[in-house]
Amino acid sequence: MFTKAAYSENLEANYTMLAKQLDALLIGETNVIANLSNASALLNQFFDQINWVGFYLMENGELVLGPFQGLPACVRIPVGRGVCGTAAATQETIIVPDVHAFPGHIACDAASQSEIVVPVIKDGVLLGVLDIDSPVKERFSDQDAKGLEQFVQILTKHI
Template identity: 55%
Template sequence: MNSLKDYQLLTQQALALIEDEPDLIANLSNISALLNMNLSDINWVGFYLHKGEQLVLGPFQGNVACVRIDLDKGVCGKAFRSNTIQRIADVHEFPGHIACDAASQSEIVLPINVDGQTVAVLDIDSPSLNRFTEIDQQGLSEFIEHIQAKLGF
């Protein structure tokens, strides 16, 4: 994705995919596939869902992943707990990074909120350092803002 217009088109495609489908898992599966098809230089994209005191692996595209993440651990835990986007240029410099895939070098994690509650995170990894830009952060943030209420949580 090179521009916000690219992300706007991606958002429209995602909304069309989930428009008439109430099932959460089906929607998250299609969205992870859509992102995987359209984002370059990534090696993992998927969702972690809040269950109890952990984030539990949801639909994803990529290599086998960590199944459970404590809410106070890793980039996903920090994004969830702080309800803020975490854009990490070099995951090896992030204290407490969880290395599910040794090939991952950079990461962006976006919280997903429904009715004011954080319910999940979208996690995207790249095998390249500093892969995610301010444009990616803004585009993905707007993407999440538009789809989060329609996902079926």
């Protein structure tokens, strides 16, 4: 498993290692909830300076809370609303350096200052989104977006 001791200064290498670890962790398991749970736990272990990581899953045209690590969260988010709903609507990764400057931000945890949301798409179908919050402004970079998109690509092989 990924450990901080294995962490290098090369963020791209860290994300490559993380994706390989996710793939190895999920091989042979077909339960979606188990795989999303382990994926969120792995990300929680990987990141520093975050306060929430998890998934919202598409259900009847809206995002519904799925497996996560962190404080209790909003249960339902309409597509097109907030950062998660906007990422679902556009099907594009969104980095928000300051959540208070994002129009319509949904504050589930008052400590959150920045956020990244990555759509989870399999065979052209939006399954949900990966959402990560940080209590630090400008926590997430384009390199994080690229690494998390790689992570989600591996994840979709197992869900």
